[in-house]
Amino acid sequence: MEGGSFGAGRAGAAMDPVSFARRPQTLLRVASWVFSIAVFGPIINEGYVNTDSGPELRCVFNGNAGACRFGVALGLGAFLACAAFLLLDLRFQQISSVRDRRRAVLLDLGFSGLWSFLWFVGFCFLTNQWQRTAPGPATLQAGDAARAAIAFSFFSILSWVALTVKALKRFRLGTDMSLFATEQLGAGAGQAYPGYPVGSGVEGTETYQSPPFTETLDTSPKGYQVPAY
Numbered sequence: 606m607e608g609g610s611f612g613a614g615r616a617g618a619a620m621d622p623v624s625f626a627r628r629p630q631t632l633l634r635v636a637s638w639v640f641s642i643a644v645f646g647p648i649i650n651e652g653y654v655n656t657d658s659g660p661e662l663r664c665v666f667n668g669n670a671g672a673c674r675f676g677v678a679l680g681l682g683a684f685l686a687c688a689a690f691l692l693l694d695l696r697f698q699q700i701s702s703v704r705d706r707r708r709a710v711l712l713d714l715g716f717s718g719l720w721s722f723l724w725f726v727g728f729c730f731l732t733n734q735w736q737r738t739a740p741g742p743a744t745l746q747a748g749d750a751a752r753a754a755i756a757f758s759f760f761s762i763l764s765w766v767a768l769t770v771k772a773l774k775r776f777r778l779g780t781d782m783s784l785f786a787t788e789q790l791g792a793g794a795g796q797a798y799p800g801y802p803v804g805s806g807v808e809g810t811e812t813y814q815s816p817p818f819t820e821t822l823d824t825s826p827k828g829y830q831v832p833a834y
Contacts, residue, residue, distance in 0.1 A: 645680025647750035654743035666734035
């Protein structure tokens with residue numbers, strides 16, 4: 606974020622794939638992307654089990670279909686958002702408008718904060734429903750999937766909170782540089798350029814000096830006489 610407000614001074618710079626992959630923000634997005642798969646994947650594959658009374662499928666989390674739907678929706682939303690924000694990070698250096706860069710950082714900050722809160726709600730919800738689930742053959746069969754979804758929901762809270770903190774730092778840095786640029790422009794606009802010194806228009810005779818390295822030329826050279834006709 607150097608070189609201008611929200612990094613606008615570096616717009617158009619070439620992207621180094623190695624440095625981009627090593628950025629903490631990129632690593633956090635990839636980790637959040639993997640965690641989201643680890644949440645909705647087990648729920649979709651093993652989160653619905655047969656009931657003891659018939660072939661009807663029910664959610665492993667205390668038979669609450671809302672818990673399974675919430676976990677799947679939360680994981681899929683995080684999966685798509687991580688992919689979208691990774692593409693946005695790749696294109697960020699090509700955005701030259703300070704306003705567009707500010708909107709991108711605000712979008713990242715708002716979404717990361719919202720999803721951190723939703724992951725916390727989802728973790729508490731799934732944990733509560735799993736504690737209320739009665740033990741049985743079906744519960745034992747899908748127990749690993751339920752515990753994996755709960756565990757990676759907790760890990761997702763940490764990763765998304767870290768993304769929120771990173772976005773907040775980017776926003777504060779960009780805002781400070783915007784204010785700095787505004788102050789500099791305002792100060793420069795109020796200052797008058799120094800003019801050329803204006804003289805009185807009358808040259809004094811005392812100030813006049815003959816050019817250096819000049820000699821007085823004689824009209825008649827020595828030793829030469831004009832012949833009389």
